[in-house]
Amino acid sequence: GAGVSQTPSNKVTEKGKYVELRCDPISGHTALYWYRQSLGQGPEFLIYFQGTGAADDSGLPNDRFFAVRPEGSVSTLKIQRTERGDSAVYLCASSLRGRSTDTQYFGPGTRLTVL
Amino acid sequence: KNEVEQSPQNLTAQEGEFITINCSYSVGISALHWLQQHPGGGIVSLFMLSSGKKKHGRLIATINIQEKHSSLHITASHPRDSAVYICAVRGTYTGTASKLTFGTGTRLQVTL
Numbered sequence: 001g002a003g004v005s006q007t008p009s010n011k012v013t014e015k016g017k018y019v020e021l022r023c024d025p026i027s028g029h030t031a032l033y034w035y036r037q038s039l040g041q042g043p044e045f046l047i048y049f050q051g052t053g054a055a056d057d058s059g060l061p062n063d064r065f066f067a068v069r070p071e072g073s074v075s076t077l078k079i080q081r082t083e084r085g086d087s088a089v090y091l092c093a094s095s096l097r098g099r100s101t102d103t104q105y106f107g108p109g110t111r112l113t114v115l
Numbered sequence: 116k117n118e119v120e121q122s123p124q125n126l127t128a129q130e131g132e133f134i135t136i137n138c139s140y141s142v143g144i145s146a147l148h149w150l151q152q153h154p155g156g157g158i159v160s161l162f163m164l165s166s167g168k169k170k171h172g173r174l175i176a177t178i179n180i181q182e183k184h185s186s187l188h189i190t191a192s193h194p195r196d197s198a199v200y201i202c203a204v205r206g207t208y209t210g211t212a213s214k215l216t217f218g219t220g221t222r223l224q225v226t227l
Contacts, residue, residue, distance in 0.1 A: 033215075042218050045214040048214055103160045104215065106150075106159070
């Protein structure tokens with residue numbers, strides 16, 4: 001079956017612009033996670049959705065970052081007024097119910113470059 | 116100090132060698148995950164552990180909850196095992212149980 005997909009795979013933008021990154025989780029997975037991975041680092045948690053609601057958004061670095069999942073499936077991560085420090089690979093993962101013992105399935109990531 | 120520490124950061128081995136990657140964590144956990152990341156970014160979950168030991172093919176993962184330590188072993192290593200191996204934990208409390216906290220990864224290169 002289809003895994004987690006993310007679009008675009010690469011995004012180059014200019015400082016100050018707005019970007020949207022999309023994640024399509026595995027069908028039927030209620031839990032969806034966004035992570036950010038800077039070069040040479042492990043991923044860092046951004047936000048966790050259970051269904052349509054953001055159950056934990058404690059990892060969002062500031063109010064320029066926002067994410068939605070209006071129908072409990074596809075999620076969009078939105079970044080306003082992008083800064084060079086936002087350059088990273090943005091990873092999405094989904095799991096069946098979000099239990100600690102559930103496997104998280106990762107998408108291929110979106111590489112964001114802010115010039 | 117990071118909540119999840121891995122060692123070594125980089126590891127080069129010859130084909131056939133036995134490899135050990137270590138992970139130490141400083142928080143109470145509900146589960147520990149070992150993940151593999153190949154160049155280009157794709158992450159694959161290898162193991163999820165809450166106690167004891169698991170084996171899958173040439174890979175073995177162990178965890179000692181009392182010592183807050185886990186190891187990933189690769190037997191008879193092969194060049195296709197070359198990747199970054201990442202340890203990640205889930206906490207036990209509300210606010211920590213919903214997310215993975217990652218180590219910085221161990222970059223493994225296996226040569227012929």
